[in-house]
Amino acid sequence: MHSRRDVFGLAALIGASSIGASAATLPACGEASTIETRPEPPSPPLRDGLATSGSAKLWWWDTGGKGVPMVLLHPATGSGKIWRYQQQAFVDAGFRVIGYSARGADGSDAGQPGDKTSATDDLRAVLAHLDVKRCHLVSTAAGAFTAVDFAHASPELLESVTFANSMLGVSGTELDPMLKGLQMSALATLPVEMRELGPAYRAGNPAGTERWIEYTHGSSSVRARAGSSQPGSVSGGPGSAPAGREAAPPAPSNRLTLEDLRSIRTPTLLIAGDADMLAPPPLVARFASYLPNCRMMRLPASGHSGYWETPDLFNETVLSFIKSVGKRGRA
Numbered sequence: 001m002h003s004r005r006d007v008f009g010l011a012a013l014i015g016a017s018s019i020g021a022s023a024a025t026l027p028a029c030g031e032a033s034t035i036e037t038r039p040e041p042p043s044p045p046l047r048d049g050l051a052t053s054g055s056a057k058l059w060w061w062d063t064g065g066k067g068v069p070m071v072l073l074h075p076a077t078g079s080g081k082i083w084r085y086q087q088q089a090f091v092d093a094g095f096r097v098i099g100y101s102a103r104g105a106d107g108s109d110a111g112q113p114g115d116k117t118s119a120t121d122d123l124r125a126v127l128a129h130l131d132v133k134r135c136h137l138v139s140t141a142a143g144a145f146t147a148v149d150f151a152h153a154s155p156e157l158l159e160s161v162t163f164a165n166s167m168l169g170v171s172g173t174e175l176d177p178m179l180k181g182l183q184m185s186a187l188a189t190l191p192v193e194m195r196e197l198g199p200a201y202r203a204g205n206p207a208g209t210e211r212w213i214e215y216t217h218g219s220s221s222v223r224a225r226a227g228s229s230q231p232g233s234v235s236g237g238p239g240s241a242p243a244g245r246e247a248a249p250p251a252p253s254n255r256l257t258l259e260d261l262r263s264i265r266t267p268t269l270l271i272a273g274d275a276d277m278l279a280p281p282p283l284v285a286r287f288a289s290y291l292p293n294c295r296m297m298r299l300p301a302s303g304h305s306g307y308w309e310t311p312d313l314f315n316e317t318v319l320s321f322i323k324s325v326g327k328r329g330r331a
């Protein structure tokens with residue numbers, strides 16, 4: 001049974017003594033964990049460009065610097081532009097921060113029909129293009145489908161991996177009753193902002209909700225239209241998805257099972273939102289029970305988009321976790 005402190009957001013150590021730090025090393029939640037009400041900050045200086053993977057051109061951005069690379073994988077409802085609350089915070093912590101748009105998301109095209117290149121292959125192509133040898137991988141929602149496959153197949157390329165607000169795309173018979181209880185078919189009929197933003201955030205930050213909706217316009221799972229540009233972006237450039245096209249996000253190379261999670265020994269952080277209708281804490285805790293080297297953190301009042309709804313707590317949690325596994329941001 002989780003302690004009261006864990007329920008209100010303290011990090012819980014989930015069978016991961018090899019990480020070598022107690023739960024108290026991660027930040028406590030409290031009054032500081034309230035939803036975000038400030039506008040997203042400006043981006044730090046970036047360079048950007050296009051990387052080739054199969055027949056697709058993938059838009060990437062890179063803060064540069066000599067820090068350990070941290071690579072961010074966005075949700076299906078979004079693109080490489082959604083990390084505005086994370087970019088400067090992670091740069092200030094000493095990291096070289098990198099993001100990219102998956103196929104069909106804003107700035108990247110979907111490739112040619114019949115292209116069998118997987119989302120996992122796309123990640124490898126971006127890392128190779130940017131000469132990244134090892135990195136901390138931070139993923140959310142559908143981005144974690146790619147991250148879990150990558151962690152399973154290529155652990156030698158990872159310092160750590162974070163799976164936030166995600167169903168991970170894994171299968172297992174013990175998940176079936178949980179997924180049935182979530183009533184996914186009913187959730188799919190809701191507006192995307194109702195599915196992916198918690199009610200506290202929608203009520204408390206209407207302007208932020210509208211900005212989040214704008215960012216989904218360039219996603220691969222929401223009908224695309226021209227998104228707002230940001231410093232360093234190439235939105236509308238040669239790699240952009242045409243307006244009006246709706247494309248399915250690319251799949252990872254492999255569909256893993258719960259049992260496959262046991263072989264992922266990379267230090268792993270699981271983040272769950274208490275108001276997440278798609279990946280609620282009991283589901284995420286089930287994944288934690290299979291991952292041998294992981295911790296789990298709960299974000300109070302947060303829905304499926306913790307990186308946007310409670311970014312300060314999200315960022316502090318990721319950075320504290322990485323510090324606890326002995327890989328600091330400065331090289």
